[in-house]
Amino acid sequence: MSDVRIIVDHIKLDYQGLFKLNDFFKTIDAWLFERGLEKRTNKNFEQNTPKGKFIEWEIASWKKITPYVRYIYKLRVLIYGLKKVEVAKDKENLQLDNGHILIYFDGYIEFDYEHRWDETPILVFLRTLYDKFIYKVYTERFENRLTYDLHQLYDVIERFLNMYRHYRPVSRVPHFAGT
Amino acid sequence: MQEATYNREGVPTVYIRYKGVWDMDDLYKSMVDWFRERKYKFHELIYKHKHPSPFGVERQYIWQAIKKEDEYLLFNIDIYIHTYDAHDVEVKMKDGSNKTFTKGRIWIEFRGHMAYDWEKRWENSSFYKSLRNFYNKYVIKKKKEQILWDQLWYREIHQLHAMVKERLKMESEGYEHRYWTGIHR
Numbered sequence: 001m002s003d004v005r006i007i008v009d010h011i012k013l014d015y016q017g018l019f020k021l022n023d024f025f026k027t028i029d030a031w032l033f034e035r036g037l038e039k040r041t042n043k044n045f046e047q048n049t050p051k052g053k054f055i056e057w058e059i060a061s062w063k064k065i066t067p068y069v070r071y072i073y074k075l076r077v078l079i080y081g082l083k084k085v086e087v088a089k090d091k092e093n094l095q096l097d098n099g100h101i102l103i104y105f106d107g108y109i110e111f112d113y114e115h116r117w118d119e120t121p122i123l124v125f126l127r128t129l130y131d132k133f134i135y136k137v138y139t140e141r142f143e144n145r146l147t148y149d150l151h152q153l154y155d156v157i158e159r160f161l162n163m164y165r166h167y168r169p170v171s172r173v174p175h176f177a178g179t
Numbered sequence: 180m181q182e183a184t185y186n187r188e189g190v191p192t193v194y195i196r197y198k199g200v201w202d203m204d205d206l207y208k209s210m211v212d213w214f215r216e217r218k219y220k221f222h223e224l225i226y227k228h229k230h231p232s233p234f235g236v237e238r239q240y241i242w243q244a245i246k247k248e249d250e251y252l253l254f255n256i257d258i259y260i261h262t263y264d265a266h267d268v269e270v271k272m273k274d275g276s277n278k279t280f281t282k283g284r285i286w287i288e289f290r291g292h293m294a295y296d297w298e299k300r301w302e303n304s305s306f307y308k309s310l311r312n313f314y315n316k317y318v319i320k321k322k323k324e325q326i327l328w329d330q331l332w333y334r335e336i337h338q339l340h341a342m343v344k345e346r347l348k349m350e351s352e353g354y355e356h357r358y359w360t361g362i363h364r
Binding site: 021022025038039040041042043044045046047048049053055057082097 | 194
């Protein structure tokens with residue numbers, strides 16, 4: 001078995017309010033695409049409930065850094081009570097989504113993903129020695145890089161969601177707004 | 180211990196779960212058309228219609244689609260569809276006409292794998308088998324990892340997955356990796 005280590009453990013992003021859901025998914029996808037990450041969708045669940053839509057979306061994208069090391073970026077997105085609302089911005093009415101988003105970020109490093117060093121106990125022992133002592137500096141750098149990347153993704157999503165602070169649902173727009 | 184053959188390689192399984200209203204007829208036809216347009220040989224292996232419960236009907240579909248890419252490589256896509264609590268609902272369309280949709284829950288699994296040497300030309304002797312293993316393991320290793328695998332994963336399975344999401348009108352429709360393997364097929 002390859003050696004999978006958890007580096008970023010369950011960073012949480014919580015947001016409630018307006019957003020455009022399809023753009024939200026596209027933002028994440030674009031971020032993954034720009035960095036040349038392979039895409040893997042683990043879960044894509046959508047349920048219509050009386051309180052609005054419930055969506056569970058989980059991806060585990062990965063990138064091979066070397067023939068020995070692979071990054072795995074796991075994102076779990078939960079959306080509760082999603083409803084379409086009409087909003088006003090710059091005297092224009094747009095249709096957006098309103099709901100509660102919960103995102104969990106996890107980052108893993110998988111060593112020896114090609115399983116070349118796990119056939120016999122002596123090979124596993126050598127691999128451990130190699131990781132802990134010989135390759136230690138690189139291992140730490142890989143860990144820092146993964147942490148940095150996931151925090152950057154966190155910032156990208158945060159920025160995307162903050163954009164919608166300036167939108168107001170039509171029901172809350174005062175009657176004199178258009179004048 | 181079974182000897183490794185290296186003549187089959189899979190991709191991860193993708194799932195869709197949806198609860199709501201959808202057009203089953205349109206979904207069925209769109210998926211079959213998608214396979215037909217891409218020159219897949221399509222087989223409906225199992226169609227099960229279970230005795231209706233008070234909540235609705237339960238149906239199972241198992242499909243298999245096969246495409247021979249060349250004389251050595253074959254793409255195989257397996258689809259598993261399971262609908263629960265499904266019942267027909269009349270929906271009034273924008274133009275005033277009535278249409279019958281399905282209301283319930285649906286679960287879809289997309290599995291795929293590549294099979295090498297599907298004509299079994301290299302299975303006559305153990306020497307041929309060893310040659311084939313060597314070829315698969317070392318000679319075309321990079322091609323398998325960087326081109327063929329991507330073609331099956333992004334060009335075939337992800338496209339089908341995206342198409343199903345679009346037909347079900349799911350919120351996560353569209354994906355950025357659609358041109359990963361090139362714009363022209």
